[in-house]
Amino acid sequence: MLESKYNSKDVEAKISEFWDNRKDFKAEDLSTKPPFSVILPPPNVTGFLHIGHALDHTVQDVLIRWHRMRGFNTLWLPGTDHAGIATQSVVEKKLKKDGKSRHDLGREKFLEEVWSWKEEYGNRIVSQMKSLGDSCDWDRLTFTLDDNVSNAVRKVFVSLYKKGLIYKGKRLVNWSSKLQTAISDIEVEYKDVKGSLWHLKYEVVGEDGKFLIAATTRPETFLGDTAICVHPEDERYKNLIGKKVKLPLTGREINIIADEYVDKDFGTGVVKITPAHDFNDYEMGLRHNLEQINLLNTDGSLNENAGEYKGLHVQEARKKIVSDLEEGGFIDKIEPHKQSVGHCERSGVVIEPYLSEQWFMKMESLAEPAKRAVESGTTDFIPEKWTKTYLHWMNNIQDWCISRQLWWGHRIPVFTCQDCGEHIVEMDDPADCIKCGSKNLKQDEDVLDTWFSSALWPFSTMGWPEKTETLKTFYPTSVLVTGPDIIFFWVARMMMQGLEYMKDVPFRKVYLHGLVRDSQGRKMSKSLGNSIDPVELINDYGADALRFTLMAQLASGRDLKFSTQRLEGYRNFINKIWNATRFCLSLTQEYSFKYNENFKTDLKNDLSAFDYWILKKLEITISDVHEKLEQMRFSEAAQSLYSFVWNEFCDWFLEFSKLRVYGESEEDRAAALHVLHFTLDKAVKMLHPFTPFVTEEIYSHLPAKNSESMALSQYPTLGDLEGLNLEETGDYFNDVELIKALLTAVRNIRGENRIKVSQALKVFFVPKDEKSQKAVQRHKALLVKMGLLSEVSFEEPQTFAKSAVAPVKVEGRAVDVIVPLEGLVDLDEEVQRIEKVITKIETDMNILNKKLNNEKYVANAPEDLVEADKVLLTDLSSKLDFMKLHLNRLSMNE
């Protein structure tokens, strides 16, 4: 027997072990089944699972499990990422505690350290993914530094190099002085910062006492100025072009040049030019052939070009230089200034434009096909709005700085001849120079940006460059599930490389979900301390509850605020399913019931109308869930299942069934138990992609099971209901709806009049037509029992002066419910209740009347709509009459 409370920990442990011992989730390279494939965005190998992963993975797992159960040959390919910067930083931090740096160890020793770190923590995230229930093909788990991936990386690098798409250049790049490496444009995060605008005075040579004033936000860079620039048409300065100015403090002379880049109307109309430390100035420097004076060391301190300021860090140097400038009278004024400053996404430090030799990838030609693929709909973005973001970036694409001054990653496979300077880029490490034959070769020290290997992920993980069966079967993948924050970093680059090397897009659809925020809508971050640990949540509430919560909250790609209250609610839902199962199983045991899977519903007994009813509801739910999942409307699919299980199956059907199961008729008991189990089985199967653990456990106890694992059983389809004779449900279905409405009406009267449930009532159900008559007669016993009534009568009462009433109408059936209240309650309550009902009816009728009196509405609206309104109006009006009559009687009686 099952425990009365669902114990998620025990069940999850048990199911995990069950899965571990089987190979249920293996994809088949050769199969006649239709393929469905997803690559898992590889998380940082030494990282923790965070709530964003939980969402991302649940979406994928729902899709994967759903397809697997529908007979697809599914591949969910898992992997982990070496995450160059992040991982290297962690290990360096650890070394620092022992007072060591990576340079103390040397490259080889250091890499050994990182590998052992990876060995120690690399499994952590994988087991966290498993505890979430990720049904990946774990045998295919790939790490970005695995040989086959590294091989693909080298192959692509060599190929792009030979095509001339990878080149080396001395350029201004974004430099993180903390990480001491170049980073790419998209790794720079711009933030608004309050700063100052210093107006510096440059003395014009030969014009006694005349100064040009140029403003700057970074005064320390004046040491690297190699020109002063004005607009060629600026009357104020036109005559000075070609002359020289003296740099403050140092007195070094630089030219006054003219360029249209300068905005005459901004500030003084004079700009200082520092080609080695500003991107615009760099361009200008190239145009005017200016000298580039680099002031910085790699750690962000000033170098020998800064003279006496050498060794100071930028921030300190700025203070000192400003005070020196002020002292020397070189500052005209200082204004407060708000500007946006680039920060290193990873380390948070201010990015310095820094002149250095780096490797770059030309992007324009690669971007072209990637752009077209999305424009033409070969790959679709969901939601569609991200298409714009993607295309905008593609249209303005810049060359990508792919080299990083790190050790952890794919080392750039370029060998340079130390004698003749030739670059050798081949698949195998060269022994000697192809040009001069020298053996004095040296491999580039840098590694590739982590995203370089990520860009190849969809095919490198499938065995490329070999023409593997995996690639044939599963490429392109069906859908990529990820967050919109990595459209540029990852999605766009996979599109480009996939098209370049596989000649096809890497995925047919890109589903972009929102961010998981805290309950106040703030981004989760370490510094705010508002991060939610999914592992903790799984421990406290169960993986199923967490998954269902995420799915129920995930709508139309917007961000979701995570609320523990909702999580609790869905934990309760899991428990509800558990207990419904417990109930069914206890009955099975009690009555030694044997499930026959070929059972048929049959109207041998009036009570089997309920079977028709729940099966019809099941049918509706099956097609609804299918439709919603097909459209990736996860919250709606979840909602549909939730209300079917709780509000239809548990609230009504189980209750109806009790009467039948505990009744005399063995035949009816068997019928009820069959439908109970049948419906439960289908419901639980439909839930399985969302809540794999509890459903798998339940399944193992069900008599109706037809495969060892629910994960491999068949997802419910409408076909499952064929042969159950559901065609005739119409009447029975609505009969049950009527019974439900009648019970609700009685409960309503009880509730509003505060009549205790222990107080049995006599009730008059007065049917208004033959169908209602039949339905009420048939289910009299049930109405008495479930309505907790003492007696039911179908005659109009002699006097219903002191009665509560409710007219009930359902799909062509109408019954007046009359409950005598004599001696039970204060009639005022009932008067109030009736008055409220009357007001509501009147408002509704007003709206309808207004509509129907509007000739244009009647003329323009679809006929059936108008017709429905007319019927509704008639109904309301008779209802109103009934209520008014009753109200009169109640009042007369006072």
Next chain:
RNA sequence: GGGCCCAUAGCUCAGUUGGUUAGAGCGCUACAUUGACAUUGUAGAGGUCAGCAGUUCGAAUCUGCUUGGGCCCACCA
């Protein structure tokens, strides 16, 4: 500066192509609870769908403007 998104019950949100008499969960109130479940049951209260204007027979839904909030891109020293 350019672009995108959001605003619906006290809270968190659903609401597909305009046709509703605007929904759910939580919370709240009242009552109940010996045979699945207190992680429960039954019932109730609660909304001028941010504001204004427009299109339409009809607007939470479409358009424009306003207000408030969020995100992305660009980077004028």
